[in-house]
Amino acid sequence: MENYxxxxxxxxxxxxxxxxxxASNMGAASSNMGFNGLQGESLNGFLNLRTENQVRxxxxxxxxxxxxxxxxxxxxxxxxxAENGQARMLAGRKxxxxxxxxxxxxxxxxSQVDILDDGYRWRKYGQKAVKNNKFPRSYYRCTYQGCxxxxxxxxxxxxxxxxxxxxxxxxxxxxxxxxxxxxHILNQMQIYTPF
DNA sequence: CGCTTTTGACCTGCGC
DNA sequence: GCGCAGGTCAAAAGCG
Numbered sequence: 001m002e003n004y005x006x007x008x009x010x011x012x013x014x015x016x017x018x019x020x021x022x023a024s025n026m027g028a029a030s031s032n033m034g035f036n037g038l039q040g041e042s043l044n045g046f047l048n049l050r051t052e053n054q055v056r057x058x059x060x061x062x063x064x065x066x067x068x069x070x071x072x073x074x075x076x077x078x079x080x081x082a083e084n085g086q087a088r089m090l091a092g093r094k095x096x097x098x099x100x101x102x103x104x105x106x107x108x109x110x111s112q113v114d115i116l117d118d119g120y121r122w123r124k125y126g127q128k129a130v131k132n133n134k135f136p137r138s139y140y141r142c143t144y145q146g147c148x149x150x151x152x153x154x155x156x157x158x159x160x161x162x163x164x165x166x167x168x169x170x171x172x173x174x175x176x177x178x179x180x181x182x183x184h185i186l187n188q189m190q191i192y193t194p195f
Numbered sequence: 196c197g198c199t200t201t202t203g204a205c206c207t208g209c210g211c
Numbered sequence: 212g213c214g215c216a217g218g219t220c221a222a223a224a225g226c227g
Contacts, residue, residue: 123199123200128218130216130217152218
């Protein structure tokens, strides 16, 4: 019942799209390719949906080491980090080790609803008021066992019809829901084409 | 009853 | 060092 409109405000100059976490289901929905636990490279399926200058993927952080980019490296702290509860936040890095940030990808979607069903199952773990924004930002984590993909969802103050979704990490598992679910959404989407 | 959401507290990083 | 902003935790509440 909702009309989604992908809103890609930027032209060209997208970073390297490989690893975009929604790639798999986007691909599965837009073409006939299946999603066999794929990651990264399957963005082609996503690319099929757009022309070169419609998507803007914002690569917020680049200093991630490749071998850390997969899930599972979080919460390995257990013992050494057990001093007080929130030391666990540092999970994934050992003492003296530099903080490691996964790359994050942001895109904007025009929608009336905050929750875009991308096929994965998410659990909300936080919500914060954001400065200069009257709408709160919501924090979600993928509930799939062992999957540490996170996403943030935020609505723009300037244009409250636009949802900004930021993904962090890559799904290393298939979609939880049937793909036609997301395909259904795609069918409702109006891809924004400036020309 | 198990899973999800809510929400205040807490932690970290950064700029001043 | 202090204050602010962003991010996360975890207990309690809500819900199917």
